[in-house]
Structures are given as structure tokens and as C-alpha cells.
Amino acid sequence: MSYILTHWRGHHPLWRAFWINGVALRALVLLGFGALGAIAPLAVSLVAVLVGADLLFLIWQSIGYFRSAEQNLRELGSVLPLWAGMIALIIAVFASLSHWWALALQTTPFLSDEPYSEMRNRHYAAQYDLSAEGEVVLLTGVIALGATRDLRDLLQIHPDVTRIELDSDGGNIFEARGIARLVLEQKLDSHVTRRCSSACTLVFVAGQRRLLAPGARLGFHGYALDEAEKLPRFDIAAEQERDRVFLRSRGVSETFLARIYQSGPNEIWFPDLEELEAAGVVTKSP
Structure with missing residues (x-):
């Protein structure tokens, strides 16, 4: 729990906030979503929970990184980490959206109990x-x-x-x-x-x-x-x-x-x- 809070507050070193908490964890999440797509169909409720949880996780990753980047800016005066973070965030958002959409397509279609x-x-x-x-x-x-x-x-x-x-x-x-x-x-x-x-x-x-x-x-x-x-x-x-x-x-x-x-x-x-x-x-x- 303390690890989650320290990242959220921007207390992690910039390299850890970016490469570990950002890139590595995001890659693991996307790999997990890709594996789930192979066992379709998935329940709509499960996909909704997973997408919602990942959205919160993406927010946690982004805010923690930018707070670390702001701390780095105050100490070293470099804006490069901020720009790099913006580019990485855009890539992460598009990658996540594509995986969320792929999961949505794998959901079990609604079937009425009424005979055709x-x-x-x-x-x-x-x-x-x-x-x-x-x-x-x-x-x-x-x-x-x-x-x-x-x-x-x-x-x-x-x-x-x-x-x-x-x-x-x-x-x-x-x-x-x-x-x-x-x-x-x-x-x-x-x-x-x-x-x-x-x-x-x-x-x-x-x-x-x-x-x-x-x-x-x-x-x-x-x-x-x-x-x-x-x-x-x-x-x-x-x-x-x-x-x-x-x-x-x-x-x-x-x-x-x-x-x-x-x-x-x-x-x-x-x-x-x-x-x-x-x-x-x-x-x-x-």
C-alpha cells in the first residue's frame, strides 16, 4: 500500500515512475488483456469491471509519473521528462483504448429467452x-x-x-x-x-x-x-x-x-x- 501511495504522491525516482510503474506495468496489463481475448466470450460485467479498474490504474500511473516529473523539474529545471511523459501517456491511452475495445467485442452477445x-x-x-x-x-x-x-x-x-x-x-x-x-x-x-x-x-x-x-x-x-x-x-x-x-x-x-x-x-x-x-x-x- 505504501508503494502505491508513494508513487501517487510523486516520491519515486523518475526512472522508476516511468520505466517500472509506467512502461513495465502497462505492458503487463496489455499482455493480460490480450490473453483474455483468447478465451472469449467474456461476460459483459467482467469486461466492465476490468476496463474500469484499468482506467483507474492508468490514472494512477499518469499522475504519479507527472508528480515525479514536476519534482525533477524543480530540482534540475529540465522539462524533457514532462514532454516524454506526455508522449508516453498518449501512446498508452491509444493502446489501452484498442485493448478495451477488443475486449468489448469479445463479450457474450445478449440472447433473449424468447424463441426466435x-x-x-x-x-x-x-x-x-x-x-x-x-x-x-x-x-x-x-x-x-x-x-x-x-x-x-x-x-x-x-x-x-x-x-x-x-x-x-x-x-x-x-x-x-x-x-x-x-x-x-x-x-x-x-x-x-x-x-x-x-x-x-x-x-x-x-x-x-x-x-x-x-x-x-x-x-x-x-x-x-x-x-x-x-x-x-x-x-x-x-x-x-x-x-x-x-x-x-x-x-x-x-x-x-x-x-x-x-x-x-x-x-x-x-x-x-x-x-x-x-x-x-x-x-x-x-
């Missing part, structure tokens, strides 16, 4: 909302992975549902097809409360009676290229034709079918109500 499948489902479920009120099921938000499964479960719990209400800008076309299939199987009516665009229109057209609330809109456009990037064998033209066949089977006119995919992925076409009714997309008002 549940984490993935929770992530996608946060993009949409499905709920049932009486005879109506409401779908809002992005149609994401898991939406078909969730709707199937919801319909089993609420077998009296007769209508699906939509407010969505689209999403995953494969999930939209799955939802559309459920709407067909359950013979549900479809109703748009505000907006139904892109993949959402597949769900809407699957309805028996298809209605729009006042001011609600249907939007159509060509499929996005990012689908092809995620699925290398994804043929955009073939997928669009597949859905065109489905829309045709639901009574949509050929003239309308020729127009629906002409808008680019970053554009959207909103036909007016009269055009939608004439094309057989929306059920005509009695």
Missing part, C-alpha cells in the same frame, strides 16, 4: 392490428407475415363474423392471398373504411358484397422490385398475372384488369367510385 419464431411473429404483428367487434373483423396497418394465421385464429373464436373492414396500404402479397382465401371460405363481405391499397385490394375483392365508406379509396399499382430481391425466383410479371386471374374470377372487367398494374411501384392509381362500380370491383349501390 415468437420474436419474429411479435415483430410482424406490431405492423398490423386484427380485432373483432360483433359480426365485424377489423384489419388495419401493414399486411405482414402472420396476418393470415392470426385472422384464422380470430375467425375460429368469432364464428359469427360476416364482414371484414379494411384500412391498409397493403403489404406482403402472399399473406394478402391467404387472407383473401379465408374471406372467400367464410363468405365474408368486405368494406373499406378509409383506404385499401396494393395487396389489400386482393382481400377486398375476395368479399361477397364489396363496399366503400364515403371518401374511402382503393389504390392499385405494379408490384415492387424488392419482392424479387428477397425471393430470387420471384417473377413479378407471373405474380401479377396470377392475381389478375383471381380478380377476373371475382368479376372484375377486362378493361380494368388491363390498367391495374400500369402504375409503377412508387406510384398509385385511385379510380373513382363510378369506375370501380362499373368494373365490378365495388358492389353497385341498389
Whole structure:
């Protein structure tokens, strides 16, 4: 303990403060950190303690040396030890930072106890909302992975549902097809409360009676290229034709079918109500 205090107070000879307490001990610490890196992974708490302790140790080394250098300056009048100490400190700091960072990279990554499948489902479920009120099921938000499964479960719990209400800008076309299939199987009516665009229109057209609330809109456009990037064998033209066949089977006119995919992925076409009714997309008002 006395050795630690005498260095801290600058009472050690300058050569000892620099070569022993500074260079030699710092080299041992860095060698120790290098050895620890070979036994990774390391606990985050252990690395935090080691880095914190070494930071205090580096402060002890530096202050003790500079106090010895100041004492040397008073006795001999030489500023060279001070400049040498500054250069050595800069080198020591950078060397220590690199080793601290290397240790941090060796820490055990945080692993959730939640299974990946549940984490993935929770992530996608946060993009949409499905709920049932009486005879109506409401779908809002992005149609994401898991939406078909969730709707199937919801319909089993609420077998009296007769209508699906939509407010969505689209999403995953494969999930939209799955939802559309459920709407067909359950013979549900479809109703748009505000907006139904892109993949959402597949769900809407699957309805028996298809209605729009006042001011609600249907939007159509060509499929996005990012689908092809995620699925290398994804043929955009073939997928669009597949859905065109489905829309045709639901009574949509050929003239309308020729127009629906002409808008680019970053554009959207909103036909007016009269055009939608004439094309057989929306059920005509009695």
C-alpha cells in the first residue's frame, strides 16, 4: 500500500515512475488483456469491471509519473521528462483504448429467452392490428407475415363474423392471398373504411358484397422490385398475372384488369367510385 501511495504522491525516482510503474506495468496489463481475448466470450460485467479498474490504474500511473516529473523539474529545471511523459501517456491511452475495445467485442452477445419464431411473429404483428367487434373483423396497418394465421385464429373464436373492414396500404402479397382465401371460405363481405391499397385490394375483392365508406379509396399499382430481391425466383410479371386471374374470377372487367398494374411501384392509381362500380370491383349501390 505504501508503494502505491508513494508513487501517487510523486516520491519515486523518475526512472522508476516511468520505466517500472509506467512502461513495465502497462505492458503487463496489455499482455493480460490480450490473453483474455483468447478465451472469449467474456461476460459483459467482467469486461466492465476490468476496463474500469484499468482506467483507474492508468490514472494512477499518469499522475504519479507527472508528480515525479514536476519534482525533477524543480530540482534540475529540465522539462524533457514532462514532454516524454506526455508522449508516453498518449501512446498508452491509444493502446489501452484498442485493448478495451477488443475486449468489448469479445463479450457474450445478449440472447433473449424468447424463441426466435415468437420474436419474429411479435415483430410482424406490431405492423398490423386484427380485432373483432360483433359480426365485424377489423384489419388495419401493414399486411405482414402472420396476418393470415392470426385472422384464422380470430375467425375460429368469432364464428359469427360476416364482414371484414379494411384500412391498409397493403403489404406482403402472399399473406394478402391467404387472407383473401379465408374471406372467400367464410363468405365474408368486405368494406373499406378509409383506404385499401396494393395487396389489400386482393382481400377486398375476395368479399361477397364489396363496399366503400364515403371518401374511402382503393389504390392499385405494379408490384415492387424488392419482392424479387428477397425471393430470387420471384417473377413479378407471373405474380401479377396470377392475381389478375383471381380478380377476373371475382368479376372484375377486362378493361380494368388491363390498367391495374400500369402504375409503377412508387406510384398509385385511385379510380373513382363510378369506375370501380362499373368494373365490378365495388358492389353497385341498389
